[in-house]
Amino acid sequence: MAAGIATIWVPVEDMDRALAFYRDTLGLDVKSTSSEWSELDANGLTIGLNARESASAASSGGAVITFQPDGTIEDELERLSARGVPIEGNISDHEWGRILPFKDTEGNDLQFYSPPQR
Structure with a gap:
């Protein structure tokens, strides 16, 4: 365990x-x-x-690291976009929260997550 x-x-x-x-x-x-x-x-x-040791294309469906934003997800979208970070879609709203998917410089999947506002 x-x-x-x-x-x-x-x-x-x-x-x-x-x-x-x-x-x-x-x-x-x-x-x-x-x-x-x-x-x-x-x-x-x-x-x-x-x-x-050598480059290899990442397969889809791998792990994603999810970060808590320091401010709002909109603030993070603006900040990442200003730095040229590849944004992998729009901010999406779900009953369980909001996410903003993006990639690091190495092509790894990352995202910002905010819990739902109740």
Whole structure:
């Protein structure tokens, strides 16, 4: 049985580019760096950036990292768009909350999530 999440690891092609995205665009704190493995703090959860040996196309249906926005989802859409981040659709509203899908510099699926306003 799993006792919790130790680390979420994300495959990256270019460690410097990926670090810049997660640090500068998403505002996460860098815990450690190397050319093969780097760690960031996402509010107490470690995100590990794992350098791949060779490029491979990502298949659809993989894991998605979901972040809490610092402000509103609209604010995050504006901020990400201004930085040229690939937005993967519109903000969508659901009874369980709102999401804004986007991609990191390495093509990994990410999103912002806000719970429903009641």
